[in-house]
Amino acid sequence: MNEQPVVLAVEGITKRFGAVTALNDVSLELRAGEVLGLIGDNGAGKSTMVGVMSGALRPDEGTVSVDGVERSFANPAEARAVGIETVFQNLALVPTLNIAENVFLRREQYGPGMLGKTFHRMHKSAMRREVREGFERFGVTLPPVRTKVSALSGGQRQAVAITRAVLWGSHIVIMDEPAAALGVKQTELVLSLVERLKAHGVAIVFISHNMQHVLRVADRIAVFRLGRKVADIDVHDQTTGAHLVGLMTGAA
Amino acid sequence: MAQAESAGRSWRKPRAPREPRSGGLRRLAALLANYQSGGLLIALLVMGAIFTSMSKNFLTHRNLTVILLQVSIVGLVAIPQAMLVLSGYVDLSVGSVAVLAVAMFGQMARVDHHSLALSIAIALAVGAGWGLMNGVLISYLEFSPIIVTLGGFAGARGVAETITHDVTQFGFGDKFAYLGNGTILSVPVPAVIFLGFFVVGAYIWYEMPLGRHMMSIGADKIAARSRGVSTKLIPCVLYVFSGIAAAAGGLILTSELDGASPSIGIGLELQVLTAVLLGGVAFAGGRGSLWGVLFGILFIGVLNNGLILLNIGPYVVNLAVGAVLVAAAGADAFYQRLERIPVAAAEPVAAEPEAST
Ligand SMILES: Nc1ncnc2c1ncn2[C@@H]1O[C@H](COP(=O)(O)OP(=O)(O)OP(=O)(O)O)[C@@H](O)[C@H]1O
Numbered sequence: 335m336n337e338q339p340v341v342l343a344v345e346g347i348t349k350r351f352g353a354v355t356a357l358n359d360v361s362l363e364l365r366a367g368e369v370l371g372l373i374g375d376n377g378a379g380k381s382t383m384v385g386v387m388s389g390a391l392r393p394d395e396g397t398v399s400v401d402g403v404e405r406s407f408a409n410p411a412e413a414r415a416v417g418i419e420t421v422f423q424n425l426a427l428v429p430t431l432n433i434a435e436n437v438f439l440r441r442e443q444y445g446p447g448m449l450g451k452t453f454h455r456m457h458k459s460a461m462r463r464e465v466r467e468g469f470e471r472f473g474v475t476l477p478p479v480r481t482k483v484s485a486l487s488g489g490q491r492q493a494v495a496i497t498r499a500v501l502w503g504s505h506i507v508i509m510d511e512p513a514a515a516l517g518v519k520q521t522e523l524v525l526s527l528v529e530r531l532k533a534h535g536v537a538i539v540f541i542s543h544n545m546q547h548v549l550r551v552a553d554r555i556a557v558f559r560l561g562r563k564v565a566d567i568d569v570h571d572q573t574t575g576a577h578l579v580g581l582m583t584g585a586a
Numbered sequence: 587m588a589q590a591e592s593a594g595r596s597w598r599k600p601r602a603p604r605e606p607r608s609g610g611l612r613r614l615a616a617l618l619a620n621y622q623s624g625g626l627l628i629a630l631l632v633m634g635a636i637f638t639s640m641s642k643n644f645l646t647h648r649n650l651t652v653i654l655l656q657v658s659i660v661g662l663v664a665i666p667q668a669m670l671v672l673s674g675y676v677d678l679s680v681g682s683v684a685v686l687a688v689a690m691f692g693q694m695a696r697v698d699h700h701s702l703a704l705s706i707a708i709a710l711a712v713g714a715g716w717g718l719m720n721g722v723l724i725s726y727l728e729f730s731p732i733i734v735t736l737g738g739f740a741g742a743r744g745v746a747e748t749i750t751h752d753v754t755q756f757g758f759g760d761k762f763a764y765l766g767n768g769t770i771l772s773v774p775v776p777a778v779i780f781l782g783f784f785v786v787g788a789y790i791w792y793e794m795p796l797g798r799h800m801m802s803i804g805a806d807k808i809a810a811r812s813r814g815v816s817t818k819l820i821p822c823v824l825y826v827f828s829g830i831a832a833a834a835g836g837l838i839l840t841s842e843l844d845g846a847s848p849s850i851g852i853g854l855e856l857q858v859l860t861a862v863l864l865g866g867v868a869f870a871g872g873r874g875s876l877w878g879v880l881f882g883i884l885f886i887g888v889l890n891n892g893l894i895l896l897n898i899g900p901y902v903v904n905l906a907v908g909a910v911l912v913a914a915a916g917a918d919a920f921y922q923r924l925e926r927i928p929v930a931a932a933e934p935v936a937a938e939p940e941a942s943t
């Protein structure tokens with residue numbers, strides 16, 4: 335069992351879209367250094383939960399607490415400010431900027447001296463160094479940091495986006511289908527990055543329809559069905575994909 | 587990767603998702619992208635060498651000064667224009683805003699006998715005001731940049747005509763003549779102004795975060811916004827500066843001619859846009875170099891000057907500029923195509939039961 339502190343707790347979340355109740359009284363807990371898998375059939379409410387946790391959606395009922403403090407987010411920037419970042423399918427990377435420029439977009443560092451302080455001259459080499467060191471720290475192997483993002487593969491882009499989130503101090507990273515539509519090698523890059531972040535104490539919410547991926551990286555799995563959480567189980571050697579699918583569909 | 591914001595800019599072709607490229611072609615594409623301005627510089631030097639060998643009057647201090655003087659106004663207006671195009675916008679109203687500012691200046695200084703300083707200030711303010719209107723309509727209200735500034739192209743000249751009634755004001759005095767005809771350390775004042783603005787522009791483009799922010803807006807506005815880039819304020823401010831630069835260019839030309847002629851600024855927008863695109867700024871935004879724009883400006887200036895020195899008619903100049911521009915478009919299309927070539931040995935895609943969300 336994970337004895338780390340609870341970093342993210344959602345309690346009694348209900349979210350309705352008109353007549354549809356997308357989430358019905360759902361509670362979740364996430365601890366530091368833990369990967370929580372979220373699974374469920376289409377329309378089960380996973381992405382809605384991501385929206386609530388990342389500040390994109392406001393719940394009708396229920397609370398979100400980060401590091402023990404109850405929060406209500408007006409937008410994703412507010413969630414990011416307290417350390418929750420969601421890496422969406424649309425990765426928010428600018429293709430014509432290079433890796434380092436993307437990592438530091440809107441967080442540029444200014445150079446030393448008068449030019450830096452008064453005239454906002456960037457400290458490009460320092461930013462590149464920091465990105466290189468950051469990737470090294472999390473064991474990410476990527477092309478040189480001056481490579482344009484347009485030249486990167488899907489998995490490499492995922493890795494850049496995920497690492498960027500962590501470099502900027504997010505200790506809770508939410509990934510909605512991070513490995514969808516990726517090749518085998520690219521998927522491996524993303525999954526091994528998830529494992530290394532976990533080792534660094536980052537808490538991760540991992541959503542996927544691929545049972546193999548979920549079983550490999552998740553410590554715990556929450557199963558959603560029709561807006562409710564129907565199971566919350568620790569992953570161990572006996573956990574099988576078939577069992578999970580049974581929970582998802584209601585056959586078990 | 588369909589781009590939702592393209593609705594407001596439907597004149598641009600939607601960007602296809604970029605796939606990784608194979609080794610050799612990929613390197614070639616990167617080379618092209620990174621050294622397009624370098625290629626232009628080489629072409630510029632080669633052309634200079636040819637003109638030098640063909641005319642003893644080309645490579646003289648006097649002639650180089652003339653070239654610099656001739657490109658200053660287009661160059662000045664091209665700097666904010668390059669930033670706009672980089673951000674995915676365009677300003678076609680610059681020529682007409684120049685004439686409007688000049689009409690206002692002529693009216694204030696000669697008809698209403700206001701002071702020179704006040705007249706200049708008002709002329710610049712007119713440029714800024716028109717730019718602000720462009721910026722608010724296009725950036726905040728998301729009107730089409732081409733349509734709004736094409737409207738300004740017609741509208742601003744129309745306003746100018748109602749002010750001047752087609753009368754040219756002249757006789758602005760020696761002080762004002764200095765702006766267009768004076769020299770500082772034997773460099774013409776307009777060239778000093780242009781080079782000063784270029785230095786500031788290059789500093790913004792390459793050394794300040796703003797340069798990257800403009801590029802990110804032009805490349806992927808949604809991504810830029812989600813990172814917190816001011817995707818509305820930045821283009822709006824650029825339109826204001828484009829208007830101010832147009833007004834300043836009009837005033838410099840008025841000073842050179844000592845006449846606030848209603849024909850000032852005709853075709854300026856096309857000359858400016860030609861220089862920007864020749865310099866390798868992608869018309870769709872997101873890519874480009876201000877050094878390339880400088881080389882583009884000089885390229886056109888040297889071509890003009892050299893062909894005139896060799897007594898070759900102006901229609902050849904136009905033809906040559908057109909040909910070079912098409913060649914630049916070809917290089918850009920080639921680059922774009924290389925960008926879209928997928929990896930030769932595609933990796934198998936992992937089996938996903940559902941591609942959802
Ligand atoms: N913005 C919205 N407006 C109306 N209904 C919505 C909205 N977002 C989600 N829903 C509904 O809420 C329910 C849960 O949707 P959600 O996207 O959270 O499911 P999901 O588990 O992520 O599914 P998938 O696996 O297909 O991604 C669905 O019935 C969906 O139609």
Ligand SMILES: [Mg+2]
Pocket residue numbers: 380381382942943
């Ligand atoms: Mg979903």
